[in-house]
Amino acid sequence: MRTAAAAVVAGLGSLAVALSACSADDTATAASSTAASTTAAVCASAATFRSSLSSLADVQVVQEGTDSVQAAWTQVQGDWGQFADDARDGYSDDVDAVQAEADSAGSAIDTAVSQPSAQTLASAGAAVTAFVQKAGALVDKVRSTC
Numbered sequence: 267m268r269t270a271a272a273a274v275v276a277g278l279g280s281l282a283v284a285l286s287a288c289s290a291d292d293t294a295t296a297a298s299s300t301a302a303s304t305t306a307a308v309c310a311s312a313a314t315f316r317s318s319l320s321s322l323a324d325v326q327v328v329q330e331g332t333d334s335v336q337a338a339w340t341q342v343q344g345d346w347g348q349f350a351d352d353a354r355d356g357y358s359d360d361v362d363a364v365q366a367e368a369d370s371a372g373s374a375i376d377t378a379v380s381q382p383s384a385q386t387l388a389s390a391g392a393a394v395t396a397f398v399q400k401a402g403a404l405v406d407k408v409r410s411t412c
Contacts, residue, residue, distance in 0.1 A: 308352040309412035312405050315349040318342045319405070323398050327387060332379045335390070339375050343368070346401065353408055360404045364397070371397040 322338040346368055350361045374393035378386040 305412070308349070308356070308408055311345070311349040311352045312408045312412070315342075315345040315401070316405050316409075318345040319398050319401055322394065327391070332382055332387075335375055335394075336379050339372065339394075343372070349405075353404070357404065357408060360407065364401045364404050367393075367397040367400045 318338070318341045322335075322342050325334050325338050327335055346364075350365065354361050371390070371393040374386070374390040378390035
């Protein structure tokens with residue numbers, strides 16, 4: 267009787283070890299799958315954000331007016347929000363630095379649109395240039411891992 271009970275206990279112990287190994291494999295597979303989908307998401311949002319940055323940088327304010335800057339900026343803000351969310355886990359300090367530039371550029375654009383003058387347009391241009399450069403560097407950094 268003791269031999270049969272010992273065999274059952276040993277068998278249950280082996281089963282528990284085997285199940286925990288399978289569980290660890292499943293967890294590792296799920297984590298790997300999540301990491302791959304996260305990487306895919308950040309790479310996709312980086313490409314979309316890069317495109318909207320290019321559009322913003324290409325706006326010719328004198329020819330197209332401040333409304334064109336505002337429209338391009340609105341698109342950039344949406345794409346930046348998605349990219350920032352996707353990239354924050356791996357690049358939080360960089361995202362925060364770019365967000366500071368985005369806040370500055372947004373404020374300068376709002377001023378230029380509401381009070382257009384050579385000075386406000388120049389300030390907006392400088393702020394947008396700084397944002398585009400800092401954001402572009404982050405996009406390059408992220409895309410180097412894609």
